[in-house]
Amino acid sequence: MTQHESRRLQHPVVFRRLQVVEVHDLTPLMRRIVVGGPELEGFHSGAPDDHIKVFFPNPDGEYVTMKLGANGPEYPAGKTPSPMRDYTPRLFDAAAGTLAIDFVLHGDGPASTWAAQAKVGDAFAMGGPRGSFVPADDFDHYVLIGDETALPAIGRWLGEMPAGRKATVLIEVANAAEQQPLPTQADASVTWLFRDGLAPEKSELLENALDDLEIAGDAFWWIACESRRSRMMRKFLEGHRAVPKQWIRSTGYWKHDESVEDED
Ligand SMILES: Cc1cc2nc3c(=O)[nH]c(=O)nc-3n(C[C@H](O)[C@H](O)[C@H](O)COP(=O)(O)OP(=O)(O)OC[C@H]3O[C@@H](n4cnc5c(N)ncnc54)[C@H](O)[C@@H]3O)c2cc1C
Incomplete structure (x- = not known):
């Protein structure tokens, strides 16, 4: 490996x-x-x-x-x-x-x-x-997954990636009016997901989109959203996709009041 x-x-x-x-x-x-x-x-x-x-x-x-x-x-x-x-x-x-x-x-x-x-x-x-956490720059692919609290970081990731870098981005926001331009030189595919009234802690839009993702080669996975959801997506990657722990960085960016304790 x-x-x-x-x-x-x-x-x-x-x-x-x-x-x-x-x-x-x-x-x-x-x-x-x-x-x-x-x-x-x-x-x-x-x-x-x-x-x-x-x-x-x-x-x-x-x-x-x-x-x-x-x-x-x-x-x-x-x-x-x-x-x-x-x-x-x-x-x-x-x-x-x-x-x-x-x-x-x-x-x-x-x-x-x-x-x-x-x-x-x-x-x-x-x-x-x-x-600062500086991920290795030799992954085949970078996958960024987050809700609106992660958008500032995702905007930076995309803005700072060099030309030709492969990135797949899943972003969940309240509704279509929350989309914003994310300029990048990277070879990036960005998918916006809209909750349209669903509470962010109850939504499974990111999880379902992650389930559907097919990524070839070695990928770095960055996840930031509500704490429980971030933890569940990490577990999914480790358990169902056998992604090595050190290729995943998942963080609870905020905590719904009923979420249990966070890691990372
Ligand atoms: C490393 C890191 C970077 C972050 N960067 C950003 C950033 O750039 N921009 C940004 O907006 N946030 C960012 N966040 C998230 C932000 O710190 C939290 O959303 C924080 O809880 C907001 O504090 P508050 O005082 O508004 O609400 P709190 O007092 O923390 O919480 C009050 C209530 O609001 C709920 N709540 C908190 N945040 C949200 C939310 N986003 N959506 C729905 N309900 C919420 C809580 O569950 C609680 O019930 C980041 C978090 C981390 C860990």
Whole structure:
């Protein structure tokens, strides 16, 4: 079996205080928020599925972010920590000094609520990325599977793939209005799947499409969506398709309240 050596890179964790410089809607449920400021200097994101920690105002309306101490995260005494969530650094423009992050407006939670109300000039706090996963570039095929939360990473994967690379992409979104252009030089086949009213945690559109996929040669499989679904698709690949563990990267990008514990 060919090894296909993927790499994990570590980066020093940097916390940054920035400002919202642009807000625009890519689709009815996907809002791009562009942030900038002097502290963005030196930002680096090494791979498409990198993530940053984004901090949101605590119940007192304050941004209370952590410092990484010898014993892990430390917060100022007497302050309620800010909620934090994982987001994909979608587009970093070093020359312009801006970073775009695409937020799914799913309707609940500190991140989605903040994004729905965000305006130019708002404060923004983030940390990371602290690491990057760089898949081997010698697979015959790259299969990317995800829901709308994975779209920013999928957009990056496709945007960064060289000409001629074979990719198959399955994307599940709420409805046809959620499609967005995904420019690429790769030899990519992209299938959009629409839930059209079905709850994302109940949908099986990705699973059924995965079942129907025929991929020739050695493939790298990247999966990111609701936690239980992501785990089930990994199990399917390992159990029914005998895909080696190390050729699959599956992540729960969000967790439905009734989902059991996640892996990866
Ligand atoms: C590595 C990584 C990268 C990610 N990148 C992005 C990104 O670039 N853009 C992006 O939008 N998201 C991204 N996500 C997903 C995002 O972190 C989660 O959706 C997060 O839960 C949103 O936080 P919240 O405060 O809005 O909701 P939470 O407070 O976490 O949850 C509130 C409620 O909303 C539900 N919920 C959470 N997310 C969703 C959803 N997408 N659809 C339906 N219900 C949901 C929960 O089950 C819960 O009931 C990423 C996640 C990971 C792990």
